[in-house]
Amino acid sequence: MKKVVIASGLVAALLATSAGAAETLKIGYINTFSGGAAILGKHQRDGFDLAIDHLGGKVGGLETEVIYGDDQRKPDVAKSLADKMIKKNRVNFIAGITWSNLLMAVQKSVTRSKTFLISTNAGASPMAGKLCNPYFFTTSWNNDQMPEAMGQLVQEAGDNNVFMMAPNYQAGKDMLAGFKRYYKGKVVGQILTKLGQKDYQAEISQVRAAKPETLYVFMPGGMGIAFMKQWGASGLAQSIQLYTVFTVDHLTLKPIGKAAIGTFHTNFWNHESDNPVNQKFIADFQKKYGYMPSHFAAQAYDAPLLIDSAVRAVNGDLSNKDGIRDAMRKADFKSVRGGFRYNTNHVPIQNFYRREVVAGADGNAKIVTTGVVFKDYKDSYYKDCKMTW
Amino acid sequence: MRSADRYRLIRRVAIVAGMVVLLVLPFITEAIDEPFYVDLVTRFMIFAIAAASLDLILGYGGMISFGHAAYLGIGGYAVAIFSFYGIDNGFLQLTVAIVGSALVALVIGAICLKTSGLYFIMITLAFTQMLYFLGVSLEEYGGDDGVNTNRSEFFEALDLYDSNTFYYFVFGLLVVCVLGLRRIVGSRFGRVISGAKSNELRMRAIGFPTFRYRLVAFAVSGAVCGVAGFLLGNLTEFVTPEYMHWSRSGELLVMVVMGGTGTIFGPVIGAVSFLLLEEWLSSLTEHWLLFFGPSLLLLVLFAKRGLYGLISPPTGEAE
Amino acid sequence: MAMSLPLILEQTLNGFQFGVFLFLIAAGLTLIFGIMNLVNLVHGSLYMMGAYFAAVAYQWSGSFLVALAVALPASFVVGIVLEIVALRTLYQRDHLDQVLATFGLILFFNQLMIFVFGAASQEMNLPQGLEGHVEIIAGAPYPTYRLVIIATGLAVALALYYLISRTRAGMLIRAGASNRAMIAALGINIRLLFTGIFGLGAMLAGLSGAMAGPILSVEPGMGEDMLILSFVVIVIGGIGSVQGAFVASVIVGVVETLGRSIIPFLLERILSNEAAQTAGPAITSMTIYILMAAVLFFRPRGLFPAKGG
8 A cells, every 4th residue: 555645735835725724635546456467456547647647636626645555356355455544544535446346345334434435447236236325436337338238239230140158257147148138149159168267279169169150258357368369379260250348458459469350349438539538648648657558547547537526516625425426426527438427326328339459550459449339328227226316 | 591481471471461452452543543453453363263273273283274265255155145135143144154164174074184295285275166166156146246244143232333342252252262272272182183193193003083083173173264254254244255265275374374383372473463464565565475475485484483483482392 | 059079079189288288387396296395386486487488588589489498498597596595495394384485485476577577468479380270170170389289298298208217317306206315325416406306397387388378368377277277187196206197187188178068068958058057167167176086085195196205
């Protein structure tokens, strides 16, 4: 946990408001910074930090202190960190969290303490539905939105005879179920692979034996990189169209390499959009960190902007929680994704784009946005949420 | 050269001092307005119970179990599954946590204890992996997404949602478990187990059915760890198969060795030290594992008998 | 789910290749445990570092051969340094100490990779020329690169066989596996022998990591799953026996791979579709553990126990 006091004394003096004492705004940031999946935490943190930079280190006009915590991907550690940030550091907001199970572990006590919790990645469906909470917001998505968009994409493309594959865990099953909500064609086969498995030659053989036209996979992280490389080596890409979700993105594109060319996926973020906030985000991100941001960084970038808009709306009065909430619901800020609107369950209503991987000028894989699958798309769980406003 | 009596006195003082500190901690934290430390130390104490339970079979029995975290999971799910169906009765949940863990330990032990050495380590690992994958597949209870749970209800008066109340509840159970385990290792039963560790053939020759004794120790050890699991589920208000992952078992082993095997008190110190070190280092840098990893190595190389061993006589009498 | 004889044949081939790959990793591990009685959890990290060395060399040179030429000696050197600096003192210690010390090193090396190379996965592609397919089984093109892996594994197996049964060094290895004190008494420089064996084991781990690079993800923590699999293999095969490791690797590879195809197929016929969907993947994840438990039940010391005393 690093204490980073991001403040500029001169700027603070210049912008000091007359209303009341200028408090420090404290934001706790919890993510995974160690271990095998640390890259996800890094992307989000880099996006989050860049937004704070762009706000001049003063979110909502207040001196801002960000306190970081490494959850080590463990639910009890995440909760302990959250408790510490609330009780000891007295944070006003907690942001971050990559994993759905860690979100579920943390959300109870954070919301109980009436501290705002903003997920910059985890999109566990209970939080969009039955367990929606006045103190919980997300700047990413609901887990099912991406596979639903994928199902729609495949349905629209008229591709049929789909074979599906995902690892055998909750997210994997959700990805397959979400897909089937919009894809109404024939499913010729389905495999749930072992979580953490790296060698997919046997599965590829099974896919070939089933003779599908289309293959839909969800393979996050290292599993996906391995699978895509092996798929590329199998020669089946000529005869079977591959659609992926949460597998190919700007984070995994380089290690996957040319094997990704010719595949399609969906994403809420149109990185090619000429929206000035987006362009500035990408340009400054590359300048500061030296790599192309992924959607993980983009969704985390929006979080400080959201907080900023809310705190400004209440003139820095952090004790006015209802006011902050109302302001957050308005989401009156310029997001990297263009317009930003919240649904009743505090999950963004956003577009989902059709993205294709093509060969760039240098022959390497490049992601391009080739259409819109869903415009202003709501998740499938908001009706279970009892909040009204 | 200090006499054994001097060491005994130092140990007694250290144990009493430790208990006193734990007893008054909530008052201290209230005085310095740092209530978080009550929650932090509660978590330390829960793992101390788990580590102490592992010491029974590890330190005294010489059984290196890489599957001990399984009982953390079983204890936790005992709370979560009942809570899922609306039953928050703590007496029921705790009983099921203990009995369930003991039964599973009996089954696993019956198979594993036929082997020894690395084979034993691997087969205990295998069983815990099986339980982990089983938990991941159980969609009904969230699979690997885990499941939220309420805190257990015992009496009207016992509000476990209050941090201080929960702290003393855990402290009470820690004392009961540690003293109970000490009683066991000091008894004839305990001596048979230690005897079997140093020379199995001799114990059998004398006429002790070592397999049966070991199996019982295995079950008791699992049951006590189930208590820790019950408490962990309550603390986090969330249970997930990740509690049963083999790396968690590895951490328990480290806690026991860090504190000092074969002492029961040692692992308590070990758990606290391990988690304290982890808490402190991870707040300094995101690359804290670069320092944490080698410190385990150094610990093993230089502190052979753990922290508790520092205040024990060089002959290492088991007391 | 379709099932046919050609598919079963194909899966058997896949399983055999997976098994040979496992052997590459497990061989070093069983040697080290067999001779030095060291439970070496760092083996997975050596595999990871071999992959990293190869990936980085590949990115720099564009050639897979250069990558191998760098990864092998580098792994050997890392192994030797590790042995001298940290692991040598553990030989006398009991297994628990060894487990813990090497567990700590796993954490260290994973974080070291993140610290030096960053947390992202490293790029490494199939070597040019090995990107094609061969039709071994009619109608089932098989990636050429995987044939290369099989060939490498078999070559290593033969080389180890020759080393152990036909050379003087091999004689010392066999003697050391059954009676350590005796070879010391014969005046052999034990230290040198052990260091050399550890280096060899590390190099084998590094080789398997380098071979894995083009088809798997080169990332921190990639060694953990392989580590567990290798331990399962050497336990089934019998600790200390390279021959046992080979047999066990192939068995584990084939059973695991066939299991993934056949178990869901069988379950769909017995249970309802829904139950099969849940039970199938659950059981296939546990296959190798069930296999290991079963083997140990009948043969508590593995299939080819080599350790004498």
